[in-house]
Amino acid sequence: MYSPHAALIGGRSFDQCGDDLPLDIEAIRADFPILSRRLPNGKQLVYFDNAATSQKPKCVIDAMSRYYEEYNSNAHRAIHTLADEATAALEGARDMISSYFGTSSDQLIYTSGATEAINLVAYGWAREKLGKGDVVVLTEMEHHADIVPWQQLSIDKGVEVRFVPIDTESFTLDMDALEVALDGASLVCVVHTSNVLGVRNPIEKIIEMSQSVGARVLIDCAQGAPHERIDFDSLGADFIAISAHKMAGPTGIGCILVKKDAMAEMGPFMTGGSMIKRVTMEKSTFQDGNAMFETGTPRIAEAIGWGAAVEWLNQFDMGEIHDHINDVASWTAAQMREIPGIKIYGEPEREDSSGAISFLHESIQSLDLALLLDEGGFAVRTGHHCAQPLMDALGVPSTNRASFWVYNTMGEAEAFIDHLRYIVERFS
C-alpha cells in the first residue's frame, strides 16, 4: 500500500541515539540546499539570521512537494484514497510533533505560528476566564506577540497587565520583582529564550513560582524550541507556543500546546467547518478538546513539512546541537568584544544562551553596518526585533543581531569576524 508516512523520512537514517556520534556539521550542511547559495555580488551566503527563521533541509521541502505531487487532497471526512492518505499524513504529523514535544496529540492545537498560538490563548482562554481584578504578568523581554494580545485583553476586559523588569547589567529577569508581581496573578506569560538577548529564562522555576500562587503559565517557546528539547508534560506549563519555521519547518504553521484541564476551560475562537458537532439555523454545538480550535481546511502541506522537520531533528541530540551553537556564538562574541566600538547586549557566552548576539557599533549606524555585512555575504538582522519595551530598557532603538543554528561553522564565524573588523577599520 502507498504509504505517505514512509515519504516523511529524510535522507539520513533515523537514529534516536545520536548522542554517541559527534555532530557531523558538513553532512548536516549538505542537507540544506540554500547554504550553497551565492549572493548577486558573488559572495557566498553566510546565514546568521536564524532567530528570525531557520533554513529548511531538503527532506522537509521534498515532503511538501511530494504531498502536492502524489496525494494532495482535503483531509478528513472523505472516503477516497487520496483524502485518506492526506488525513493519515496530517494525523501522523500531529503524532510525531506532539511526541517530539513530550506530549499527546490531543494537547496540540495547530495554529499559523507562535503569534496565533498566543492570540488563541488570549481569545479562547483568557476572554472566557479573566476579567476586572485579574492580573496578567509579562516580562520586559517579551516579543510583541506576547505583549499586544494582553494589552488588548486589558482594554476589553479590564485585566491588569504587569511587567517584570530585567536587570540591564546581567540582562536577566529580576526574579525578586517577579516574586512581587505574582501577587494575585491569574496568568504568567514568559519568553523561554529572548530573541534579542539569547537569554534562556529559568522557566522551570518561573512555572513553579507561578503555579504556587495559583496562576496559569504560558511559555513562549518560539526561540526555545529550536535550541533545546521542549518536554511539555514534564515542564508542567499550561500553554506553550511554538513556530515551525524557526525549527527547520515551513512557514504558516505552529502550535499551542495546552494542558487538558486548561483546555477544558476554553471556549471557541475561530469557528466554521470541522470544529462543529452539529449546525442548525438555531444553534451549533462544538467538538470537544483540541478539535474545537481547528477550523477550515487544515494546513496540510505545512503539517507534513513540520512533521518531516521534527523527524529530521530527531536524528540529533538537542544538547549537542546546543553545545555546537554555543561554541560558535561564544567564540564570536568574545572576538567581537575585542573590536573597537562594538558593544554587545546580552551574554551569549553564558552556557545556556541561545547564542543570539545583539550588538551595535558606537559610530557606524546599525542599518549601515547591516548593509556592509551583507556586502560580504553575511545575513544578520537589524531592527527592534519586535521587542520595543526591551529596546527601551536597553536604551537603544534597534540592534544588529547575529544568530546561529546547527549548520553554522567556526569557519563562518571567523570570516564574519574578519569582515566586521575590516568594516570597523574602514568605516568608523
Add this chain to the structure above:
Amino acid sequence: MYSPHAALIGGRSFDQCGDDLPLDIEAIRADFPILSRRLPNGKQLVYFDNAATSQKPKCVIDAMSRYYEEYNSNAHRAIHTLADEATAALEGARDMISSYFGTSSDQLIYTSGATEAINLVAYGWAREKLGKGDVVVLTEMEHHADIVPWQQLSIDKGVEVRFVPIDTESFTLDMDALEVALDGASLVCVVHTSNVLGVRNPIEKIIEMSQSVGARVLIDCAQGAPHERIDFDSLGADFIAISAHKMAGPTGIGCILVKKDAMAEMGPFMTGGSMIKRVTMEKSTFQDGNAMFETGTPRIAEAIGWGAAVEWLNQFDMGEIHDHINDVASWTAAQMREIPGIKIYGEPEREDSSGAISFLHESIQSLDLALLLDEGGFAVRTGHHCAQPLMDALGVPSTNRASFWVYNTMGEAEAFIDHLRYIVERFS
C-alpha cells in the same frame, strides 16, 4: 540581479489573451504531476473532488521549493539580501493576487483561508460595529464557515441572525424572502457559489439590494474564485473571502478583500509583531490599513505559491475554463439522471453552475457508494459538506459529490458513468 519574481513564471509563456486559443486540456493536464497517479489497486486516479481542494500545477509546487532552496528568509524589516528578496517576492505576490482580483494590494489581507477571512470580518468589523438591534442576513446554503461565526456574534453581542431559505424545487435562493429579510439588515453574507449544489447565486443583484438598504455585503467566494474571474472593485461588495487551495494554490493561505471605507471601520483582530507602530509597556499603537490585520511571520512560501497559481491561471480565459467544466458536468449529470435510483440535488446543467454534482442512490448508502467509486479510481466526496442547514433543507444527512475542474476530461466523465452504472447494477 537574482530575481525571485522571474522564478514565479510557470512553464507556459504568459498570455493574457488566451481567449483566441481553445483550451488544450492535455497540455494543462501535463502541468499537474498528481494526475498521472495510480492508486494502490493499480487504478488510474480520476480526481472529482475539486470543490474540496484543487490539484496544483508543477509551477506552483516549484515556486515554493525554489523559495525554500534559494531565498528563504523572514520578510520585512531586514537589510540583508535574502530578506530583501523574500520581501519582494511576498509583496510581488500580493500585487499579483490583488490585481488578479481586480483591486489594489492595500485592500487585500492575507488569512489562512476563507474560514479565517470570515472570522476576521466577524471579529475585526462586526464586533466593533454591530450590537443588539443589528441584523445579519445569511442564507440556508451557506457553508458552516459563513454561519457559525455569525451565530457566535449573536451569542456575544445580541445581533439577530436571519436565514434566507432556498426553493428546494429549483435549488435557488428565495429572492422574495431575501427582500423581506433585508429589512433593517446591517450585514448580508452570501455564498457566491454553493459547494453542494453548484448553484451560482445572483450576487450582483444581492449586492445591489443589500446596499440599497444600507447593509454591508460579504460574499464567500471560496467556490466562486476557482470558477470565474472575481473583480472586486467592479462587484462592489464590501468583503470577499477566498481560499487559495481551491484555485491551484497551496494550503494555509487565503485572503479577505476589504473595501477601504469598511476597513476604516475595523479594529485589530490578532495582535503581535508587524501590525504595530509602537509598543510600550503602557500602550501600543497600530499600523493603518491592511497592515493592521497581518501579524506574526507572514505565510511567505504560501503567498509565493498562490502568486504562482494566479499567474498560471492568468494564461487562460476563465470563461473558457467555466465552459469546459460546465460541458463535462452537464454531460455527466444528464447521464447520471438515466441511471436507475440516482437522484441529483441541484441543476449542474444550468449554464452558470460550477458543475458540482451532489447525488445519492436510493438504496446504496453514500459511504458504500464512495468506497465502490474509489475502488474504480474515482475520488468523490461524501458527507454533509459543512452545510448541515442545507442538508436539513434537502432532507438528507449527506450526499456524494462529484466536482470538476479545468483538467478533467470528457473521457474521465465517461469512465465515471460506466463505473457508476456497473456499481448500481451490481450492488443495488
Add this chain to the structure above:
Amino acid sequence: MGIGRSWPEHLDPIVEEFSECFDSMERYELLFEFAKRHPTPLPPDEWEDENQVHGCQSRAHVVCSVDDTGGFLLRCGADAQVVQGLMAVTAIAVNGMDPSAVAQMGPDYADAMGIKTSLTPSRANGFLNMFRRVREEAGKLV
C-alpha cells in the same frame, strides 16, 4: 497481535470464500451479502452514544453480552453495508465463543480474507477500532 492465525475454525470457510474473490469489487459484493445475512444485527433504534465505535468513517455501534449458555454475543450495526458486512463476519466469528477467548483473539482474519488491499490507513484504523472495542468488551465479560 497474534502470530499465525487466531480466528476460530468455524470461520475458515468464510475466510476462504473471501480470499478466493477475483477482485475487490467481488469482495465488496460478498461483504454486501454478509451484511444482509448478519446473524445478530443491532437495529438503528439501539444506536446510542455509549455503544458507538469512534474513529470509524461510518457510524458503527457494538453491544456485547453473553448468551444463556455463557457464550459471547456480539450485536452490531453500521450505516454502511461494507462495514456492516465486516461486522457480520466478526459476529459469526465470535458469537458463542468463550469471552476469554474473544479477549485474546487477533484481527488477522481480515488480512486472510484479503480485505487489506482495500484498507486505506483510516479504513484500517476504523476496522481496528471496532475490533479492539469488541475485544475490550469481551475482557470485561470474563
Add this chain to the structure above:
Amino acid sequence: MGIGRSWPEHLDPIVEEFSECFDSMERYELLFEFAKRHPTPLPPDEWEDENQVHGCQSRAHVVCSVDDTGGFLLRCGADAQVVQGLMAVTAIAVNGMDPSAVAQMGPDYADAMGIKTSLTPSRANGFLNMFRRVREEAGKLV
C-alpha cells in the same frame, strides 16, 4: 524613465568618481564621505511625519523649496549614512536647478554611478521612492 542621461552636467565628475570605484565596499566608502559633505542636510529636529519618505528601510526625510534666486533647494536627511550619501549626491545634482527641470529628471545617475549592483529590490524601491518624492515636490514648485 528617461532614455540616455538626464542628470545635470555638473554631476558628471561625481558620477565618474563613483563609477570608477573598484568594488562596492569602495563605493560605500565614497557614499559615507558624501554623507559628511552633504551640502544641505536636514537636521533630525526637522524630521517630521509629513516630510518622511515612506517605503524606505531607513528613516529618510526631504524638504523641498526654492532659494532666493528661484533655484530648487533640496534639504534632506536619513539615519543611515549610505542613504544620506545618496541623498547628498541627489542634493548636489538638483540644488540650484530650475524646479521644472527637476520635475523632468530621471533617476539614471544612480545607475551610472554603479550603485545598482548593491540595490536589492527594496533598496532600489527605497531610492526610487525618495527620488519620486523629490520630483513630485519639484512639480508643485513650478
